[in-house]
Amino acid sequence: MKVYKFGGASVKSAEAFRNIAHIVRTYGGKEQLLLVVSAMGKTTNALEQIFDLAYNQQNFESSYLQSITYHQEVLQELFPSKSHPVHERLEQLFLQLKYELQRISPGANYDKSYDQIVSFGEIFSSTILHYFLQEQALPNIWVDSRKYIQTDSNWREGRVDWNWTERLIKRDLPAVLEQQLVVTQGFLGGTTNGFTTTLGREGSDFSAAIFAYCLDATEMCIWKDVAGLLNADPKYFKDTVRYPEISYQETVEMAYYGASVIHPKTIKPLANKQIPLYVKSFLDPAAAGTKICDCRFEKLAPAYIIKEDQCLVSFSVKDFTFISEQSLGAIFNALSELRIKINLMQNSAISFSICTDFNQERIQRLIQTLHDQFVIYYNTGLRLFTIKNYDSDSLNNILAGKEVLLEQRTRNTFQIICR
Ligand SMILES: Nc1ncnc2c1ncn2[C@@H]1O[C@H](COP(=O)(O)OP(=O)(O)O)[C@@H](O)[C@H]1O
Numbered sequence: 001m002k003v004y005k006f007g008g009a010s011v012k013s014a015e016a017f018r019n020i021a022h023i024v025r026t027y028g029g030k031e032q033l034l035l036v037v038s039a040m041g042k043t044t045n046a047l048e049q050i051f052d053l054a055y056n057q058q059n060f061e062s063s064y065l066q067s068i069t070y071h072q073e074v075l076q077e078l079f080p081s082k083s084h085p086v087h088e089r090l091e092q093l094f095l096q097l098k099y100e101l102q103r104i105s106p107g108a109n110y111d112k113s114y115d116q117i118v119s120f121g122e123i124f125s126s127t128i129l130h131y132f133l134q135e136q137a138l139p140n141i142w143v144d145s146r147k148y149i150q151t152d153s154n155w156r157e158g159r160v161d162w163n164w165t166e167r168l169i170k171r172d173l174p175a176v177l178e179q180q181l182v183v184t185q186g187f188l189g190g191t192t193n194g195f196t197t198t199l200g201r202e203g204s205d206f207s208a209a210i211f212a213y214c215l216d217a218t219e220m221c222i223w224k225d226v227a228g229l230l231n232a233d234p235k236y237f238k239d240t241v242r243y244p245e246i247s248y249q250e251t252v253e254m255a256y257y258g259a260s261v262i263h264p265k266t267i268k269p270l271a272n273k274q275i276p277l278y279v280k281s282f283l284d285p286a287a288a289g290t291k292i293c294d295c296r297f298e299k300l301a302p303a304y305i306i307k308e309d310q311c312l313v314s315f316s317v318k319d320f321t322f323i324s325e326q327s328l329g330a331i332f333n334a335l336s337e338l339r340i341k342i343n344l345m346q347n348s349a350i351s352f353s354i355c356t357d358f359n360q361e362r363i364q365r366l367i368q369t370l371h372d373q374f375v376i377y378y379n380t381g382l383r384l385f386t387i388k389n390y391d392s393d394s395l396n397n398i399l400a401g402k403e404v405l406l407e408q409r410t411r412n413t414f415q416i417i418c419r
């Protein structure tokens with residue numbers, strides 16, 4: 001069986017839904033197929049904003065209406081007949097979202113409430129895709145991924161209970177797949193007591209890999225708006241090159257350093273079962289794309305990766321004692337408690353620096369926790385540049401005209417933090 005994942009860009013309009021039907025019909029073949037779908041376009045960002053307003057007891061009505069109208073317009077184009085059951089189903093879901101927003105109580109757990117609301121994006125898109133494929137003579141079953149991908153209650157970044165998840169998926173889905181296509185949601189999981197969790201922003205690639213792993217898929221394909229895995233993000237760089245084939249290891253490192261084309265957690269489950277991952281263009285589905293598998297190449301084109309909106313935090317000891325294992329222990333404990341992820345770190349005799357995604361609230365809490373022991377400074381609005389498999393040309397390209405705050409290099413990887 002195969003797993004296809006369609007991200008936000010591939011369901012952003014009525015035309016995009018039609019294109020999915022074309023891809024499934026033309027390339028899905030006779031094999032069993034499970035489709036994982038993300039929220040339409042930038043719906044998750046919109047829902048985050050709506051949620052934030054509702055949580056802070058502010059008026060969310062106009063933002064809510066804007067998002068609903070976007071969905072209704074796509075629906076109208078795909079299903080012109082008002083009597084089609086999809087309209088009633090979506091209206092129910094829109095009302096359910098509104099009801100959930102209205103009943104958020106002041107002081108409720110922010111992250112838990114976030115998951116209950118922001119998850120609606122994938123419920124909307126997968127429901128539309130389910131009905132649309134039916135219309136297109138592609139019979140399918142809508143499966144609720146919250147009932148299969150089981151996580152703990154680490155809200156907004158649920159940790160998967162692999163044993164339980166695999167058992168549930170293996171119990172039900174092979175029989176369903178023998179009969180029909182399956183349409184399910186990316187990004188979502190569920191707890192044993194019935195709450196929704198999310199797997200971290202852009203986590204739909206990871207959801208697809210979980211299903212692929214548990215179903216022993218023969219391959220997984222993520223359909224994107226780019227020609228495959230490129231050596232840089234074409235939004236920032238001209239003259240990018242596509243890797244026709246690349247190893248799991250290279251890819252996982254690129255994802256770790258911030259190549260946003262693939263969620264970092266996606267590769268491990270696939271590599272563990274040697275399931276090849278294809279990255280293909282939904283705009284040119286016949287083109288080769290990239291195959292990610294267990295392979296090895298001596299010389300790969302340097303890969304350029306940019307992480308925006310970085311924050312460089314420096315901890316200095318208050319007396320002239322050195323940064324010790326004990327002080328590092330205190331810093332790491334606080335980072336772990338506050339779920340602050342380190343993108344790069346460096347230490348000197350009396351100070352220790354980390355680069356992390358900027359989150360004002362968490363940085364303030366970090367300072368509160370550690371200000372007794374350290375003098376803490378931070379710079380924001382920075383970029384982290386990484387070059388994997390660098391050479392002298394690629395270094396010159398990146399360094400030109402930049403104010404560098406911190407630099408680090410190993411034999412294969414070069415990183416700078418700059419303004
Ligand atoms: N190395 C890379 N190769 C290809 N695309 C990349 C790379 N790094 C970043 N990207 C960006 O990833 C985007 C596709 O990923 P994403 O937006 O997450 O897709 P979706 O949400 O539709 O699944 C591309 O439009 C491109 O700008």
Ligand SMILES: N[C@@H](CC(=O)OP(=O)(O)O)C(=O)O
Binds near residue numbers: 039121200203
């Ligand atoms: N919709 C979620 C999950 C996701 O993976 O989306 P996409 O496939 O569009 O990156 C998000 O935006 O975070």
